[in-house]
Amino acid sequence: xxxxxxxxxxxxxxxxxxxxxxxxxxxxxxxxxxxxxxxxxxxxxxxxxxxxxxxxxxxxxxxxxxxxxxxxxxxxxxxxxxxxxxxxxxxxxxxxxxxxxxxxxxxxxxxxxxxxxxxxxxxxxxxxxxxxxxxxxxxxxxxxxxxxxxxxxxxxxxxxxxxxxxxxxxxxxxxxxxxxxxxxxxxxxxxxxxxxxxxxxxxxxxxxxxxxxxxxxxxxxxxxxxxxxxxxxxxxxxxxxxxxxxxxxxxxxxxxxxxxxxxxxxxxxxxxxxxxxxxxxxxxxxxxxxxxxxxxxxxxxxxxxxxxxxxxxxxxxxxxxxxxxxxxxxxxxxxxxxxxxxxxx
Ligand code: PHE
Numbered sequence: 001x002x003x004x005x006x007x008x009x010x011x012x013x014x015x016x017x018x019x020x021x022x023x024x025x026x027x028x029x030x031x032x033x034x035x036x037x038x039x040x041x042x043x044x045x046x047x048x049x050x051x052x053x054x055x056x057x058x059x060x061x062x063x064x065x066x067x068x069x070x071x072x073x074x075x076x077x078x079x080x081x082x083x084x085x086x087x088x089x090x091x092x093x094x095x096x097x098x099x100x101x102x103x104x105x106x107x108x109x110x111x112x113x114x115x116x117x118x119x120x121x122x123x124x125x126x127x128x129x130x131x132x133x134x135x136x137x138x139x140x141x142x143x144x145x146x147x148x149x150x151x152x153x154x155x156x157x158x159x160x161x162x163x164x165x166x167x168x169x170x171x172x173x174x175x176x177x178x179x180x181x182x183x184x185x186x187x188x189x190x191x192x193x194x195x196x197x198x199x200x201x202x203x204x205x206x207x208x209x210x211x212x213x214x215x216x217x218x219x220x221x222x223x224x225x226x227x228x229x230x231x232x233x234x235x236x237x238x239x240x241x242x243x244x245x246x247x248x249x250x251x252x253x254x255x256x257x258x259x260x261x262x263x264x265x266x267x268x269x270x271x272x273x274x275x276x277x278x279x280x281x282x283x284x285x286x287x288x289x290x291x292x293x294x295x296x297x298x299x300x301x302x303x304x305x306x307x308x309x310x311x312x313x314x315x316x317x318x319x320x321x322x323x324x325x326x327x328x329x330x331x332x333x334x335x336x337x338x339x340x341x342x343x344x345x
Contacts, residue, residue, distance in 0.1 A: 003058055004062075019081070023073055023074055112214065116192055119190075128195055129180055133170070141300050155172070157170040182217070182301035208331075219293065233246055236264060251289065253291055264285050266285055287320060292310070
């Protein structure tokens, strides 16, 4: 083929190419060993010596021209491909594809905040304690001896079991923080401790293996039982409203003496129905364990039980929320059913 014609058709082919990949392929075809230019270069040696210089100049001219055309087209295609890439990558900020709906705090957290607020109003501090606790703080320091049934492996979730000196467990209540706080602070102490607690319970309408408590502790000089009663009565009025009645019922805990249970009048029947599904006819719902801090516990924590006294209480958070909002099944707190949870925005 005449190199002149070759150049003309090559120019059209270069312009027709649409991608850098195709251009690379075309380049080999136009300039490679087997291309017309390559062929012409090889033939140079066979020409009459007199014709060679002119033919050589022509081959070089066509080669240079092809290189120039290819380089020019490569520049154009590079820009085109870059633009395509940019267009592909760009985000249309006006398109609304999906939106996050606004969430709320879980009812458990809302309840904890509300209860803590009431006690903050009384001058209490809010603290947190470890969920994985030494058996010593969970039991021994709380006057609960090794043979006590709540220490059984079947009731308590142990992380480290066997050697009583360093058994570790998932705390069964928030009360170990009574001791930790007493050990690390000087009275007067007024503190509430919300947090998770764990028991080896099967889930049913009123039990969860993981639930929440709020511990309360007051240690000062001259604290008496009526201080406990007045404090819990104030709390109940603030949290449940004035129409709800409360009572303290004698009970037992190894670490308080005397001990009591705080009951709130049943919000379903108000004590009027012997067949009430919630209170079972008693008219009362159990809210918290409480009592005067046992002198042994004060001494164990390094305080003088002769000059100091105190009270403690532990409330079940889910239980408080159930009574307050009329929730009859504790599973609501873990089901993550938005229809239920949305009611408590
Ligand atoms: N820790 C007890 C429980 O979980 C409740 C309690 C706390 C009782 C503080 C008395 C004082 O049942």
